[in-house]
Amino acid sequence: KNQVEQSPQSLIILEGKNCTLQCNYTVSPFSNLRWYKQDTGRGPVSLTIMTFSENTKSNGRYTATLDADTKQSSLHITASQLSDSASYICVVSANSNYQLIWGAGTKLIIKP
Amino acid sequence: NAGVTQTPKFQVLKTGQSMTLQCAQDMNHEYMSWYRQDPGMGLRLIHYSVGAGITDQGEVPNGYNVSRSTTEDFPLRLLSAAPSQTSVYFCASSYRQRANSPLHFGNGTRLTVT
Numbered sequence: 274k275n276q277v278e279q280s281p282q283s284l285i286i287l288e289g290k291n292c293t294l295q296c297n298y299t300v301s302p303f304s305n306l307r308w309y310k311q312d313t314g315r316g317p318v319s320l321t322i323m324t325f326s327e328n329t330k331s332n333g334r335y336t337a338t339l340d341a342d343t344k345q346s347s348l349h350i351t352a353s354q355l356s357d358s359a360s361y362i363c364v365v366s367a368n369s370n371y372q373l374i375w376g377a378g379t380k381l382i383i384k385p
Numbered sequence: 386n387a388g389v390t391q392t393p394k395f396q397v398l399k400t401g402q403s404m405t406l407q408c409a410q411d412m413n414h415e416y417m418s419w420y421r422q423d424p425g426m427g428l429r430l431i432h433y434s435v436g437a438g439i440t441d442q443g444e445v446p447n448g449y450n451v452s453r454s455t456t457e458d459f460p461l462r463l464l465s466a467a468p469s470q471t472s473v474y475f476c477a478s479s480y481r482q483r484a485n486s487p488l489h490f491g492n493g494t495r496l497t498v499t
Contacts, residue, residue, distance in 0.1 A: 316490025371482050375427030
């Protein structure tokens with residue numbers, strides 16, 4: 274069964290610190306992996322899309338990594354800001370029918 | 386550009402009532418979709434459309450209808466509301482139904498069915 278699991282479920286860090294969010298997936302055949310940021314009360318916003326051949330992709334202070342062999346991805350946030358408080362959702366696209374398999378998200382809280 | 390606009394933002398229904406959630410996009414996107422988001426779960430696809438006049442079922446279509454008469458609009462109809470349909474509903478669009486097309490989301494409709 275195609276699944277995406279994220280850890281931790283929630284995370285609290287101090288402003289200015291770095292953090293890493295994890296995503297493990299069992300999706301086949303794999304097409305790409307996406308990270309979305311969802312602010313409270315808003316819709317998700319795309320951060321990155323990574324294909325099979327991409328190991329690392331950055332978007333400002335956000336850096337996503339992908340290991341297609343171990344089926345793992347991580348999202349690293351550098352020098353966190355209060356505005357980074359949000360849920361971060363990992364989504365894997367299955368190649369066969371453009372199906373998107375959504376993780377439940379990691380809720381990140383940045384404290385001043 | 387307004388992007389994806391959803392109305393209403395909040396709605397309370399009684400069991401058995403019907404209603405339509407509105408979704409409009411101004412990006413000339415071919416692909417539009419409806420998701421529901423429930424606590425502790427990933428987004429689940431209800432229905433989607435790859436162009437005007439074409440719709441198809443997603444993962445959880447029961448109790449919902451859609452139509453796509455124009456490129457811009459993709460309304461979601463609840464036929465006879467049930468408490469199990471209490472959720473946050475998101476409309477999303479993308480340029481095409483392609484693997485590398487990012488989805489653009491509206492800000493959701495929070496629906497409560499009593």
